[in-house]
Amino acid sequence: MDKIIKNIIFDLGGVLVGLNPERCINAFREIGCGVLASYVEEHRTEDLFLETELGRIDEGEFCNEVRRIAHTDTPDKDIVWAWNQLLTGIPHEKLLRLARLKQQGYRLFLLSNTNSMHWNRCRDNFFTACGLRASDYFEHIFLSYEMHMAKPDVEIFNEALAIAGINAAETIFIDDSEANCIAAEKAGISTLHETSGHRWLYEI
Template sequence: MQNIKNIIFDYGNVIFDIDFKIAQASFQKLGITDIETFFAHKAHNQLFDDFETGTISPAEFRAGIRKAANKPDLTDEQIDEAWNSLLIGTIQENHDLLLKVKDKYRTFLLSNNNEIHYNWIINYLKTTFEINDYDNYFEKAYFSQHMKLRKPNTNIFEQVLKENNLNPAETLFIDDSPQHIEGAKKVGLQTLLMIEKPAQLESFLKANGII
């Protein structure tokens, strides 16, 4: 990589393990049949985009799941459990690694997220690692539901660059989604597509000359 001074990390399947197949199976158990068009890694129902940009509330999201499943009696707990089944976890070594990388670069987190997942993750970090949030691990952590924007749209990248006075040519974006990588390239960011598991993040960064 050439002249990298800043790194923007994705979260899911870069730092933190997620599994779309588990969530698909969970949604199918709720009664959703067209799962590959409803929710998958590369494409999904507009409901998820709306939730990730804070356009709809958790209650409205759950109502959308009930409608898709054609089961108006599904409880909030059933829906949240199915939705959160996507979230697997991370390892302490990745938190240590993030601090190491932060010593060398200006680092940022940029995650497509939503209120239900965000609350689960924060609770998980507190109970598993005694971490309250990611404020100490990045210069700033950005989440789509707070920004009202989401990847791969260029405006979310442009906002991070502008707010932090980052030169895109000196900034590396790491993500596991090809469509997000393409969005980042449109604003001039250097990019790396991560196909390894988060447990291999350190070796991935070493292999690409980042650390």
């Protein structure tokens, strides 16, 4: 890594956490909410999913909307379970690498388009796999549903830089979305477009 880089901002899904859309689709079908499968299958980023990512609706409202769309009385816990089946976990090697980067003096941050259900799952189950917490790895965690803004809006990067008090020229952002990387570059941040889920392990 270029010596000028002092700060590393990580995306969550596809960079740290593995994603399995097919498992999520099957889970929604299993609980009688098959109509939601098309949302996942088409990678839809508008409507219901976007509303949760921007924090415009909470978990209860999300579940109510799922029941309305699917014409079902499926309980909240089953809907949340199915939605969380998208997430497959964080490999230990990635957690160890994060810890090592922090020990080497890099300032680490997380910036994710996510919702409270997915974040709670990651925070409580995935980041704890090596005996630490998410907050032990990252100096600040920026979540779209808390910030009420989302990538690829350049403003979310400017906001993160301002809150963290870091210089864009000394920062690299890692994301699996090319559009998000382009937005980060517009904010003056260097980027690594993650194409395999593991590339950053060897290039950072």
